[in-house]
Amino acid sequence: xxNTAATPVLSICNVGKAFGENWVLSDVSLDIMPGxxxxxxxxxxxxxxxxxxxxxxxxxxxxxxxxxxxxxxxGEEQKITSPxxxxxxxxxxxxxxxxxxPGFTVGENIKLNREPLLSxxxxxxxxxxxxxVDFAKISSESQHTLNRLGVEMQESSMIETLxxxxxxxxxxxxxxxxxxxxxxxxxxxxxxxxxxxAELVLNIVxxxxxxxxxxxxxxxxxxxxxxxxxxxxxxxxxxxVRTVAVKDISEGEIAQLMVGxxxxxxxxxxxxxxxxxxxxLTTKNLVVDMPGEQVNGVDLExxxxxxxxxGGLAGQGKVGIANGLMGNYPTEGEISVFGKPLKLNSPxxxxxxxxxxxxxxxxxxxxxxxxxxGENIAAPSMVAHNRFFKKFGFFEQVDEKAVRETAxxxxxxxxxxxxxxxxxxxxxxxxxxxxxxxxxxLELSPDILLVSEPTRGxxxxxxxxxxxxxxxxxxxxGVTVIFTSSELAELRQMCDRIAIVSQGKIVEIMKPDxxxxxxxxxxxxxxxxx
Amino acid sequence: MKIKRFLMSNAVPILxxxxxxxxxxxxxxxxxxxxxxxxxxxxxxxLLVLSLIIPVTCxxxxxxxxxxxxxxxxMGLVFVTLMNLTxxxxxxxxxxxxxxxxxxCGILAGKLLNRTKGQEMxxxxxxxxxxxxxYQFIFLFLIGGVIHISHKIILSGGVGIKNTIDLSHxxxxxxxxxxxxxxxxxxVFTGIIFFAVFFAACMTISALRNRKFDRNYIIRTAxxxxxxxxxxxxxxxxxxMMAKMLIRIPIPSFLLxxxxxxxxxxxxxxxxxxxxxxxxxxxxxxxxxxxKVDQTRIIAVVIxxxxxxxxxxxxxQNLGTVDAYYGHEKVGTFCVAAILIGxxxxxxxxxxxxxxxxxLFHLLYNVSPLASQKLFNDSMVGGYFRMTICYxxxxxxxxxxxxxxxxxxxxxxxxxxxxxxxAKAL
Ligand SMILES: Nc1ncnc2c1ncn2[C@@H]1O[C@H](COP(=O)(O)OP(=O)(O)OP(=O)(O)O)[C@@H](O)[C@H]1O
Ligand SMILES: [Mg+2]
Numbered sequence: 001x002x003n004t005a006a007t008p009v010l011s012i013c014n015v016g017k018a019f020g021e022n023w024v025l026s027d028v029s030l031d032i033m034p035g036x037x038x039x040x041x042x043x044x045x046x047x048x049x050x051x052x053x054x055x056x057x058x059x060x061x062x063x064x065x066x067x068x069x070x071x072x073x074x075g076e077e078q079k080i081t082s083p084x085x086x087x088x089x090x091x092x093x094x095x096x097x098x099x100x101x102p103g104f105t106v107g108e109n110i111k112l113n114r115e116p117l118l119s120x121x122x123x124x125x126x127x128x129x130x131x132x133v134d135f136a137k138i139s140s141e142s143q144h145t146l147n148r149l150g151v152e153m154q155e156s157s158m159i160e161t162l163x164x165x166x167x168x169x170x171x172x173x174x175x176x177x178x179x180x181x182x183x184x185x186x187x188x189x190x191x192x193x194x195x196x197x198a199e200l201v202l203n204i205v206x207x208x209x210x211x212x213x214x215x216x217x218x219x220x221x222x223x224x225x226x227x228x229x230x231x232x233x234x235x236x237x238x239x240x241v242r243t244v245a246v247k248d249i250s251e252g253e254i255a256q257l258m259v260g261x262x263x264x265x266x267x268x269x270x271x272x273x274x275x276x277x278x279x280x281l282t283t284k285n286l287v288v289d290m291p292g293e294q295v296n297g298v299d300l301e302x303x304x305x306x307x308x309x310x311g312g313l314a315g316q317g318k319v320g321i322a323n324g325l326m327g328n329y330p331t332e333g334e335i336s337v338f339g340k341p342l343k344l345n346s347p348x349x350x351x352x353x354x355x356x357x358x359x360x361x362x363x364x365x366x367x368x369x370x371x372x373x374g375e376n377i378a379a380p381s382m383v384a385h386n387r388f389f390k391k392f393g394f395f396e397q398v399d400e401k402a403v404r405e406t407a408x409x410x411x412x413x414x415x416x417x418x419x420x421x422x423x424x425x426x427x428x429x430x431x432x433x434x435x436x437x438x439x440x441x442l443e444l445s446p447d448i449l450l451v452s453e454p455t456r457g458x459x460x461x462x463x464x465x466x467x468x469x470x471x472x473x474x475x476x477x478g479v480t481v482i483f484t485s486s487e488l489a490e491l492r493q494m495c496d497r498i499a500i501v502s503q504g505k506i507v508e509i510m511k512p513d514x515x516x517x518x519x520x521x522x523x524x525x526x527x528x529x530x
Numbered sequence: 531m532k533i534k535r536f537l538m539s540n541a542v543p544i545l546x547x548x549x550x551x552x553x554x555x556x557x558x559x560x561x562x563x564x565x566x567x568x569x570x571x572x573x574x575x576x577l578l579v580l581s582l583i584i585p586v587t588c589x590x591x592x593x594x595x596x597x598x599x600x601x602x603x604x605m606g607l608v609f610v611t612l613m614n615l616t617x618x619x620x621x622x623x624x625x626x627x628x629x630x631x632x633x634x635c636g637i638l639a640g641k642l643l644n645r646t647k648g649q650e651m652x653x654x655x656x657x658x659x660x661x662x663x664x665y666q667f668i669f670l671f672l673i674g675g676v677i678h679i680s681h682k683i684i685l686s687g688g689v690g691i692k693n694t695i696d697l698s699h700x701x702x703x704x705x706x707x708x709x710x711x712x713x714x715x716x717x718v719f720t721g722i723i724f725f726a727v728f729f730a731a732c733m734t735i736s737a738l739r740n741r742k743f744d745r746n747y748i749i750r751t752a753x754x755x756x757x758x759x760x761x762x763x764x765x766x767x768x769x770x771m772m773a774k775m776l777i778r779i780p781i782p783s784f785l786l787x788x789x790x791x792x793x794x795x796x797x798x799x800x801x802x803x804x805x806x807x808x809x810x811x812x813x814x815x816x817x818x819x820x821x822k823v824d825q826t827r828i829i830a831v832v833i834x835x836x837x838x839x840x841x842x843x844x845x846x847q848n849l850g851t852v853d854a855y856y857g858h859e860k861v862g863t864f865c866v867a868a869i870l871i872g873x874x875x876x877x878x879x880x881x882x883x884x885x886x887x888x889x890l891f892h893l894l895y896n897v898s899p900l901a902s903q904k905l906f907n908d909s910m911v912g913g914y915f916r917m918t919i920c921y922x923x924x925x926x927x928x929x930x931x932x933x934x935x936x937x938x939x940x941x942x943x944x945x946x947x948x949x950x951x952x953a954k955a956l
Contacts, residue, residue: 059817084820099818103811112808113819117801129802 007075009034009214010055010091010183015069017050017061017238019427022419024050025067025238032183035212037205039225039246042235043258043459044431045417048218049096051235052185056093057086073182090182092175094189096218096430096457098167100159107142107155110174116141145177150200161291164192164361165314165486172204184208185216188430190224191457192360194313194486194523202228220431220459222251236260259461268471268493275496278304280448280480281325284334288317288324295320296504297333304338307474307481309495309512311488313523317504319360322450322484326350326357328365337448351384356446358437360453360484367437369426373418374407376425377440384444410439413469415462430457438466442473449473452484467494488519542923543873543886550893557900562773564896565718571892573705573783574845579865579884580790581837586879587798588830589810591651592866592927595639595831597658599838600858601665602631606843607700607852608669608691612681616699618707621847624700628839635661636835640828647813651876651928658862669854694851701850705780713781719765721779723758725788730754783844790837791881797833806830810877867891867920870927894919 008031017025025047032038040048053060054067057080061067070077073089080086086093100109108115115138117123117131142155151169159167168189175184186205190198198221205215205228217229225232225246233243234257241257281302288295295317302308312318324331327347335342343349350357359365367376381387382398388406390399407421414435418428425436434457441449451470455463471494473479485491491498492512499509502525510522537544554564578596585593606624615623639657646653673679674689683695706714716724730751737747764770797803805826808816817823842861846852869879871894872887895916902912 056818059814082820083818084822087820093818095818099815101808101811101815104808108804112815113805113821115801115804123800129805130797130800132800133804135799 008032008072009074010216011070011072011075012051012055013070013072015051015054015067015071017047017054017067019064023238025054028069028235028238028240030233030240030243032214032216034182034214035209036231037209037215037217037229039217039219039229039232040235041219041222041225041232041254041258043417044435044457044462045429046235046258047238048235049187049429052093052187052216052218055080055086055183055185056091057082057084059083087178090180091185092178092181092183093185094168094171094175094187096187096191098164098171100167100170102160103158105156105158106146106153106162106170106173107138109159109170110142110145110155110177111138112174114178142173142177145173149173149176149204158291163292163315163319165194165197166292168192168201172201176204176208181213183214183216185218187218188220188457189217190219190221192314192453192486194311195488196523197314197486198224220457220463222254222460225254226251234258255460258459268467269475271475271496275303275305278338280304280306280338281482282334282336283321283325286321286324286331286333286335288320288329288331290317290320290323290329293317293320293323294504295324295501298501298504298506300499300506302480302482304480305474305478306497307471307483307495309491309498310482310484310501311486311491311498311519311523312501312507314486316502318484318501319452320504321501322357322452322482323359325450325482326355328357351380351444354444354447356380356441356444356449358441358449358451358454360456362433362437362456367425367433367440370424372407372422372424373411373416373428373436374403374421376436377407377410377443378403380440381443406443410436410443414439414465431459431462434458435462435466438469442469445477446479448480448482450482450484453486454483455485455487455490470494488516540873542871543890546871546890546894550890550897553894553897553901556904557897558904559897559900560772562776564893565773566776566778567896568889568892569718569777569779570848571895572888573780573787574848575841575865575868575892576787576885576888577790577841577844578838578861579841579868579888580787580794580881581834581841582865582869582874583794583879583881583884584797584806584830584837585650585834586874586876587803587810588806588827589813589877590643590654590827590830591876592869592924593654593831593834594651594862594866595643595654595657596834596838596841596865597858597862598635598639598661599628599632599835600842600861601661602635602835603628603839603842604846604852604854604857605631605665605668606839607697607846608683608695608854611683611695611697611699612673612679614681617703618700620700621703621843624843625840628843629836632835632839633832636832637828639835640831643831644824644827655862662859665858666855691854693853693855695854697846697850697852700847702780702847704786704844704847705783707782709782715778715780717765717774718777718779719761719770719774721781721784722761724779724781725784726754726757726761728785728788780848783848786844791885794881802826802829863920863924864891867923870923875930876927 010032012028012030015025015028016023028051030038042048055071062081071080072078078089080089101112116134118134119131123131139155146153146155149169149172153166153169159170162170172189175181189201193201202224205217209215219225229246231243232246232249232254234241234254236258279301281300283298283300286295286298292315298321310318310321320329323329325335327345327350331344335344337353337355342353368379371379378388382389388399388402389396404421410416411418411421416432416435418432425433428436438451438454441451449470454470455466458466467490470481474481483491483494495512497509498512500507500519500522502523507525508522510518554561578600581596581599582593585591603624606627609627610620610624639654642657643650643653670690673691674684683692684690685692708714733747733750737743765774798807805816805821808821809823809826813823842858868887868891869884870887871890872883872885874883874887898916899909899912902915903909
C-alpha cells in the first residue's frame, strides 16, 4: 500500500443485494485506501459489476429495490442513489458495457455533463442551464487529455465510428479528465484490448494510484492483477471469499479461490492428422467499409476444417474482415464459399451459406436484451433454418419445449449463471451474456463459424470451456473456424494459422509457434524477411 | 457513391419535390397564385412545425401532444375575445395566457411521458385526445354554465361558446404590424431584398464579433447579394408583375419566425440543449453521467407546448376565424406529416426539415385538388390523395421506427446490421 492514511476513502460494510428472490451479493465488506489499487475478481456472475453499480448509484439498483448494508466515503456514511451523487462524491466509473453517447464526438463524451460553459445574458436571467457550451474548449481540453493518455486519437471522431478498443480509451479518458475523482472503478477495462494496449491502461492505472487516486480494478486477467494491484478481493457467489495483499498470493491460488474447486484446464486437443486440401472460403481484394476497422484489400484462402486466426491491433481492421464476410458493413471484392460466389452486403445470403457469427460488439449487435436466454439462443435458428417450430395442420407454432431444452443444454454446457432459461439476457452478467452469444451461433450448426473476441469478459474457467467447445466442433464436425481475437495467447492456443492485420491489409500469415518478437513485428506492420 | 448516399438519405423530400412539380404542371395554375397561397400557409404553420424539433432531439419522438399547446393558444384567443381586446394588445395577451396554460399543460404531459418511456408518441397522441375532452368541457359548459358572461360569442342559450369565432378584431395585426412606419406586408421582391440584407447584416455582425471571415461567410453573403440583385432586376419587369402583385410577404411575422429559428439553434448550443441531445442519443448513458433526465425531458415538452400555443395564435391571427372546437384536432397529424416530408425522422429533426417540409406539404396541399381535377375529372380525389399522403407518411415513418427499434436487437442476431444512422422516413 502506498498510502498509509488511517481512514479508507471507501468502505463497503456488509453490503447485500437481491434481484427479486435471488441474492447475488451478501455481506460483502471491503476497505479501500487512497492510492490503493484494489483488484476484484471472481467468476462470471459472482456479483462484481453489481457491487460496482451499487457504489455508483446506477438506476438498476434503485429500480430493483436498493441494497442492504452501508457505504462509507472518507469515513462518513453515504446513501448513494444516483450516478449524479456518486460523481459529486468523487466516484468515477468505467462500465463493463460502454457508456458512451454514440452520436457525439469523443470530446463531447469526455466532457459529458461537465461541459465548460460560457455565461450569457440568458443564463443570468433563466439560470445556469442556459449557459452556452464552449465547444472550442471541449476540443482543446479533451484532446489534451487524450494526449496525456498516450493514445493516438482525435477528439473530433464520432464515437460510433470507433473500433471497440478506442471506445474503451474514450471512456478512460472521460474518467481521467475529471478532477475531483477520488475513487475510480474500472470494470474490465482491458477485455477488448491487445497486450500492448492493455499495458497502456495498466500504466495509466499505476499513474493514477501514484497521484493518490484509489482504483478498483475488475478483471479476468490474473496476470494484470499480479502486475499492478496492491490488494485483491475474490468474490464467489456474491460473498467475499478473501481479501489479501497481492504479494502474498500466487496466480494459481487466485484462480482456485475464484471457482472454489480445481480448475478444469484441459489443454486444447492437438489436431490429429492433416487437413484435407478442400478450400472452404476465399476472398479476393476484400474491401470493407467498417468505420474504425477499415479493411483495404484482403486475399484469403481458408481450408476446410481449419481454425484460421486473425489478430492485430485495435483499429487496424481485424474485426472488419468477419463483419464484411457477414455483410454487416458495405463490402466490395469477391467472396466465395465452398467454390460458390457469395452475394456481398447481404447478411441473409451469408447465413444461408451456413456462416455464423459471434460479434465483437455484444451490446450493439449481440443479442436482444429483453428476450429470454431460450429465445435468444433459438431465434437465429428459427429465422435461418426454420427450426424450433412444430406443425399443427396448416399452422406452425414455436416449439416451446424444444426451445427450453436447448436452452437448458447450453446453460449446462457453458455454465451460464442464471435463474433459468426464462431470464432475460439483458439481466445476465457480462460474461454470461457473452456465453449466450456464443451458444446461439453454435446452435446454427454452421459450416463456417466466425467468432470475434469470443472470450471477451469470460472468466478463466469458462474461457477454457468456450475454447474447448469451439475446438471440439472443429475437430469432430469439421466446422471451419475464423477466429478473431486481440489476445495472442488465445490465438496461438487455438489456431492452425494466424493472419496479422495492419492498416487494413494482411501483413503476414504466421504459424502459431512463431516467436513473440515475430508477432510483435508483424502487428506493428513490418513484414518479416523471408 | 457520395451522390447515391445523398439521394438515399434525402429520398423523402426529393420524392415529394417531384410530386409537387408534377402537381404544379398538371394543375396548370400560374406559379404566382400557388406561391401566394403557400406563403400565406407557411406563415400560419411554420411555428407549429418548429415546435416539434426539440422533443425529437430529446428522444421523445414526434410530439403529437402539441395539440395541447394548440388548445392553450386557442384558449388565449377565446379569452381575449371575451375580454374585448383588439389588435396587438389582444395578440400579446393571448400569447401570455397561452404561455401560462401551456407551461402547466407541458409539465403535466411531460410527467406523464416520463412514466411511459419508450411509448412517448402513442402517449402524446392519447394525451391530445384526452385533453380534448377537458377543453370541450371548459368551453361547452364552464363558460356560461359556471362563469356567467354575456358576449356575442356565447351561444344564444347562455351556456357554451359558438363554434366559429370571428377574429377580425385581431386578424393580421401581427402580419401588418408596422414599427416606425416600416414593416407590414410587402411585395415578394421587396421581401426578398429585405431578408437578404437582413441576413447579410446579421452574418457580418457575428463575423465581426468573432473576427472570423471564413469561406462559409463569404459564400453566404454572396448568395444574399445574388438574391438582392435578382430581385432588383425582376421587380421592374412586366412578366413578374403578377407575382409582385399576388405574393405578399408579412415582414413582422417572418422576422418573428426567423427569431424563433435562431432561438432554437442557439438553444441547442446551451448546456440544456447539449443535455437534450445526449438524452436523445442514449438515455441510459445520459443518466449514468449524472444528467437529470426526467427533468430535462419535461422541459423539452414544456418548450414544445409553449411554441405550439404561440404557433396556433399565429395561425389564427392570419386566418381570422377560430374553429373553437375542432381547430386544434388535426394540428398534430398535419405538422408531423409536414416535418416528416421535409426529411425528418422520429430520431432526427432540424430547422431545415421543418421549413422544407412546411413548404412542400402546403405546395402539395394546394395543387393536389386541381391536379386531380385535371387528371380524374374529380377534385375530391385530390382531397383524398392529400389525406392519404398525410397519414401515409406518418404511418410509414412510425412503422419504420418500430421496425428499427425492434430489430436492433433481434435482427442483429441473424447477423444483419443495425444501421448506425437514425431512421429516415420512407
Ligand atoms: N437487473 C438484473 N436483474 C436480475 N438479475 C440480475 C440483474 N443484474 C444482474 N443480475 C444477476 O446478478 C448476478 C451478478 O451479476 P454481475 O453482473 O454482478 O456479475 P459479474 O461478477 O460482473 O460477472 P461478469 O464477470 O460476467 O461481468 C448474475 O447472476 C446476474 O444474473
Ligand atoms: Mg460484470
